[in-house]
Amino acid sequence: xxxxxxxxxxxxxxxxxxxxxxxxxxxxxxxxxxxxxxxxxxxxxxxxxxxxxxxxxxxxxxxxxxxxxxxxxxxxxxxxxxxxxxxxxxxxxxxxxxxxxxxxxxxxxxxxxxxxxxxxxxxxxxxxxxxxxxxxxxxxxxxxxxxxxx
Amino acid sequence: xxxxxxxxxxxxxxxxxxxxxxxxxxxxxxxxxxxxxxxxxxxxxxxxxxxxxxxxxxxxxxxxxxxxxxxxxxxxxxxxxxxxxxxxxxxxxxxxxxxxxxxxxxxxxxxxxxxxxxxxxxxxxxxxxxxxxxxxxxxxxxxxxxxxxx
Amino acid sequence: xxxxxxxxxxxxxxxxxxxxxxxxxxxxxxxxxxxxxxxxxxxxxxxxxxxxxxxxxxxxxxxxxxxxxxxxxxxxxxxxxxxxxxxxxxxxxxxxxxxxxxxxxxxxxxxxxxxxxxxxxxxxxxxxxxxxxxxxxxxxxxxxxxxxxx
Numbered sequence: 001x002x003x004x005x006x007x008x009x010x011x012x013x014x015x016x017x018x019x020x021x022x023x024x025x026x027x028x029x030x031x032x033x034x035x036x037x038x039x040x041x042x043x044x045x046x047x048x049x050x051x052x053x054x055x056x057x058x059x060x061x062x063x064x065x066x067x068x069x070x071x072x073x074x075x076x077x078x079x080x081x082x083x084x085x086x087x088x089x090x091x092x093x094x095x096x097x098x099x100x101x102x103x104x105x106x107x108x109x110x111x112x113x114x115x116x117x118x119x120x121x122x123x124x125x126x127x128x129x130x131x132x133x134x135x136x137x138x139x140x141x142x143x144x145x146x147x148x149x150x
Numbered sequence: 151x152x153x154x155x156x157x158x159x160x161x162x163x164x165x166x167x168x169x170x171x172x173x174x175x176x177x178x179x180x181x182x183x184x185x186x187x188x189x190x191x192x193x194x195x196x197x198x199x200x201x202x203x204x205x206x207x208x209x210x211x212x213x214x215x216x217x218x219x220x221x222x223x224x225x226x227x228x229x230x231x232x233x234x235x236x237x238x239x240x241x242x243x244x245x246x247x248x249x250x251x252x253x254x255x256x257x258x259x260x261x262x263x264x265x266x267x268x269x270x271x272x273x274x275x276x277x278x279x280x281x282x283x284x285x286x287x288x289x290x291x292x293x294x295x296x297x298x299x300x
Numbered sequence: 301x302x303x304x305x306x307x308x309x310x311x312x313x314x315x316x317x318x319x320x321x322x323x324x325x326x327x328x329x330x331x332x333x334x335x336x337x338x339x340x341x342x343x344x345x346x347x348x349x350x351x352x353x354x355x356x357x358x359x360x361x362x363x364x365x366x367x368x369x370x371x372x373x374x375x376x377x378x379x380x381x382x383x384x385x386x387x388x389x390x391x392x393x394x395x396x397x398x399x400x401x402x403x404x405x406x407x408x409x410x411x412x413x414x415x416x417x418x419x420x421x422x423x424x425x426x427x428x429x430x431x432x433x434x435x436x437x438x439x440x441x442x443x444x445x446x447x448x449x450x
Binding site: 004006067070124125142145148 | 158159163164165167168170171172174175177178180181195196198199201202210222226230233234237
């Protein structure tokens with residue numbers, strides 16, 4: 001099937017750029033979210049950081065801080081790959097409606113994932129659904145690119 | 151030397167897209183690989199996850215689960231950078247034969263890396279060879295881009 | 301405002317490619333930096349790795365090794381997103397002077413961050429300033445892309 005150049009002034013690219021920026025913004029938000037937990041619990045990873053807080057101590061096992069850090073790591077396991085494979089996917093002549101809704105599904109799922117993981121922890125399957133909704137989008141785009149490359 | 155636009159309908163881009171999708175697919179496969187170990191050992195990172203398994207317990211130090219997670223983290227330390235620097239590398243007018251074989255070497259090495267790390271653990275230097283074969287590809291592409299940017 | 305195609309032969313793209321390659325090179329340097337600490341302390345993550353050193357032992361909590369690994373993880377939380385959002389940012393018709401200086405600021409800050417975190421540990425706010433200088437660049441580029449996508 002092959003690949004073709006992206007129309008950077010078109011609607012599809014603009015939608016992709018918007019959702020890529022939204023999910024990258026979501027990763028950036030992990031920084032204040034982690035800082036909030038660190039200062040609330042006075043728990044830091046390094047001796048030089050602990051000194052900035054009157055009660056600061058070094059710990060790598062605080063459950064509330066580690067929960068936020070696991071959410072952050074899960075972002076790293078998913079969000080860069082969405083943006084990376086998305087660029088190739090745009091060149092496979094996807095259906096505009098399908099592509100735009102996949103981008104939206106991914107973004108909504110990743111925001112929900114962080115919310116139920118690290119803001120207001122909820123019982124499963126809340127996080128599982130959010131995770132697999134977003135994961136499915138990456139899988140579909142990756143398979144589409146593999147098929148286009150044959 | 152400078153950069154020039156990519157021919158998205160050409161053989162080189164198609165080969166890059168194919169290998170980028172293959173290694174991203176490899177990262178995605180870490181999800182079932184991790185889940186398999188978690189359910190086999192009934193070990194989870196969060197209390198709400200442990201509840202989905204009758205014998206589920208929370209542990210962040212199970213050696214079999216952590217081995218798979220280290221393989222996953224090693225992917226994050228390498229695979230996104232292969233795809234990111236690869237885009238620039240395509241614009242440096244590389245030799246078609248060299249570029250295609252570098253993409254293949256990277257993909258084979260990263261699949262082998264996961265296999266000997268997290269599927270059937272093998273003695274060194276198995277994993278070291280797989281790691282450095284792939285790492286060398288990223289180094290060569292990065293240096294090529296730096297030279298082209300002068 | 302919208303997006304427009306990148307001039308791959310222009311000065312702005314060349315500057316972006318140069319800095320992207322420089323910060324990716326910085327991530328690659330974490331590999332010898334980690335290896336240096338592992339061999340100095342004879343501390344490894346896996347039994348098969350510990351066997352390559354006469355006094356090698358398995359430990360996941362050595363403070364000097366973990367410090368380097370935290371610096372590496374912090375790279376993964378920032379550097380891929382700089383390159384990913386940078387591609388979109390180039391298409392928003394940014395000011396050449398502002399864009400080039402943002403790329404330079406990011407690169408300098410990330411090299412400094414690793415230096416004060418994992419080479420010669422310095423008291424805060426050294427690492428904080430390096431972190432937020434680079435972080436601010438990603439934030440500004442992400443907001444610029446969101447605005448352009450409206």
